[in-house]
Amino acid sequence: MRLISKWFLLILSTYLIQNLLILIGINTNLSFLLIYFFIIEYYFPKDKQRNIAPSDIYPLMFFILIGFMDDLLQGIWGPAIISKSISGFLLINLTNQLFFNWTEQFKGTVIFIFTLLDEIIYSGIIIYFFNISIEPLILFKQIIIGALFNIPLGLVISWGRP
Numbered sequence: 001m002r003l004i005s006k007w008f009l010l011i012l013s014t015y016l017i018q019n020l021l022i023l024i025g026i027n028t029n030l031s032f033l034l035i036y037f038f039i040i041e042y043y044f045p046k047d048k049q050r051n052i053a054p055s056d057i058y059p060l061m062f063f064i065l066i067g068f069m070d071d072l073l074q075g076i077w078g079p080a081i082i083s084k085s086i087s088g089f090l091l092i093n094l095t096n097q098l099f100f101n102w103t104e105q106f107k108g109t110v111i112f113i114f115t116l117l118d119e120i121i122y123s124g125i126i127i128y129f130f131n132i133s134i135e136p137l138i139l140f141k142q143i144i145i146g147a148l149f150n151i152p153l154g155l156v157i158s159w160g161r162p
Contacts, residue, residue: 010034015069029146030153031066031080032118035088036111037157038062043095044161056092063088076130083121087114104155111154115147 011034018030042059067081074080091114102110123139126132 010037011066011069015073019073026149027142027146028149029115029119030150031070031084032087032115033150033154033157034066035063035084036091036114036154039088039091039095040158040161043092046161056089059088059092060085076126079122079125079129082125083118086121087118090114090117107158108151108155111151112147115150116143119143119146
């Protein structure tokens, strides 16, 4: 019960902060940081050794939940579920392949690249399937700023792990 309430408060506060930043005019992708934090907590627990063969079903269910919540806030069903699931699944595969301690530079690069991937998949689905036209320069700027914004927050989240 304690774990569920912890994640409920994390998800609630993340979406609250993200919506406050959108009101200010800063588009962020803080929901990807929830995915990143979940993977770190699930595969690299603080109090135990690394989980060698954990199930991938729980993380994928969490990614779908986060994507569903993103879609509810955006008003379009599907794109965030797909983008969060794909980027999270690829991050799981990267995490499972690497057995060494990540440097801060590598963590920052991973956060940047996977945030970019998540945003590109989401934007591509929105543009292609829902015929929403977005100015390419503005879209590029929003994606880069969101990815750069996630780097310091992701490094703080993963301080001391993996």
